[in-house]
Amino acid sequence: MALLTPQDLEGLTKHLECNNDTIKKTTGMDIADICKQIYGTTLDGEKVGIVPITSGNGIITNFSSSLLTITEYFGLDGAVTEHPDVTGYYEAVSSDADIILMADDHIFIAHNMRNGKIATNHVCTGVVYAEIASRYKYADSKDILVIGLGRVGYAGAQHLVKRDFDVYAYDPDRKTMEKARKELGIIPYDPEEEHKFSMVLEATPNPNTISEGMVAERCLISTPGIPCGLPEDIGKKNEIDLVMEPLMIGVASMLYAVM
Ligand code: 2YC
Ligand code: MG
Numbered sequence: 001m002a003l004l005t006p007q008d009l010e011g012l013t014k015h016l017e018c019n020n021d022t023i024k025k026t027t028g029m030d031i032a033d034i035c036k037q038i039y040g041t042t043l044d045g046e047k048v049g050i051v052p053i054t055s056g057n058g059i060i061t062n063f064s065s066s067l068l069t070i071t072e073y074f075g076l077d078g079a080v081t082e083h084p085d086v087t088g089y090y091e092a093v094s095s096d097a098d099i100i101l102m103a104d105d106h107i108f109i110a111h112n113m114r115n116g117k118i119a120t121n122h123v124c125t126g127v128v129y130a131e132i133a134s135r136y137k138y139a140d141s142k143d144i145l146v147i148g149l150g151r152v153g154y155a156g157a158q159h160l161v162k163r164d165f166d167v168y169a170y171d172p173d174r175k176t177m178e179k180a181r182k183e184l185g186i187i188p189y190d191p192e193e194e195h196k197f198s199m200v201l202e203a204t205p206n207p208n209t210i211s212e213g214m215v216a217e218r219c220l221i222s223t224p225g226i227p228c229g230l231p232e233d234i235g236k237k238n239e240i241d242l243v244m245e246p247l248m249i250g251v252a253s254m255l256y257a258v259m
Contacts, residue, residue, distance in 0.1 A: 002205040002226055003057060003105060008246045009066045013073065016248040026220050026241045027135035031128075031252050032074065038131050041259035047077045048099045048255075049092025052084040056105035059084065067101050070251045099258060101251075110251075112258040119257035125224045125250035126155030126203060132243055133199045133222035134165055140216060142166050145189060145197040147210065149173075149180045152224060153203035157186050160201075168195065202229040210234060224250060 016031075024030050029037070036042060048071045052064045064080045071078030079095070081088035092100050093113065100111045108121035129152075134144060142165050146157045149171040160167045161184050168189040171177045180186050189195065196216040202209060202223035209229035210221065215238050221230055222243045230242060243249075 004060055004063065004226075004246060006061045008226060009060075009062050012066050012069055012246075012248060015245050016073065019243050019245045019249065022241055022243055023132055026137065026243075027132060028137055029135065031249055034131055034135070035128065035252050035256035038127060038253070039256045039259065041256050043074055043076060043255060043259060045075055045077055046098040046259075047096060048079070048101060049089075049095065049097030050078060050080045051088035051092055051100060051102040052080065053102050053104045054084045063103070066247055067251065070248050071101075071255070073248070074252060074255060076255070099255070101254075108254075110254040110258045115258075117258040119254045121250050121254060122151040123155040124253035124257050126152040126157075126201075127159045128249055128253035129203070129222045129224050129243070130156030130159045130201050131163075132249075133201045133220055134160055134163060136199045136220035136241075138218050138220075139198045140218075141198070143168060143195075143197055144199040144201065145169070145214060146186070147171075147200065147202045147214075147229065148204035148225065149176045149186075150203065153201065154180060154184075156201045156203060158184055161185060168197070204229055207231075212237070215240060 020030050050064050050067045052059050068078045068080055081091040098114050111118045144160055144165045146153050146169040157167050157169050167186045169186040170189040177188050181188055194213055198216040198219050200221045202225050204225050207227040208231045218239045220241045
């Protein structure tokens with residue numbers, strides 16, 4: 001999994017506000033409303049304990065402070081613990097945190113200490129970016145394309161199948177495609193075939209994964225992927241709306257998921 005860099009997290013709130021505007025323009029709802037629709041839950045100023053974790057590649061300098069910014073943006077009472085790791089976890093629980101947020105290099109979780117619910121960033125990111133794409137108000141059909149069937153893309157495709165969309169999916173690894181076809185019933189998509197989509201979920205760690213033949217005249221591309229999969233030039237030719245943000249949208253989905 002691609003690890004975030006401090007640069008990725010610069011200008012976080014600005015990125016969120018312009019993405020929220022794009023989401024409102026293209027779906028008629030903002031990020032909070034979309035999360036309420038997905039999970040049927042609301043946030044109510046809960047106390048959030050943010051625990052830095054030193055394992056693996058260690059602390060990402062502004063990761064915890066970014067989580068603090070996000071919790072405050074959604075009206076929650078966030079605090080980064082003074083110590084990292086187990087000592088930090090103990091601090092958060094002892095200070096009556098309702099929700100614990102912590103991440104190592106492999107998994108990033110939200111754990112609700114009150115109802116026991118636990119959610120992962122990769123599933124919640126896949127689900128919320130899929131939901132955003134699926135609510136494109138200028139969509140020309142229920143056909144939706146998922147590019148990348150790793151942990152994030154697979155969760156997004158699964159969510160869209162459940163919502164009765166015609167889910168076409170592509171992954172460079174044939175076994176991964178076959179697994180998703182068997183388990184989710186997605187329609188394998190071949191980038192060579194001429195099939196243009198007005199809704200695309202791109203969830204890869206690669207640049208330029210989106211080609212001319214994939215996107216309809218008017219299209220919403222929803223992607224948590226870093227770097228961006230949309231080549232500059234295609235963005236200009238077609239009327240494309242792009243929702244792409246490194247952390248906030250996924251964390252919002254995690255917070256509503258554990259309510
Ligand atoms: O600062 C810390 O506490 C570090 N242990 C945080 C490590 C986060 C690793 N995960 C990532 O960089 C991201 C996820 C947030 C989503 C995709 N990659
Ligand atoms: Mg990408």
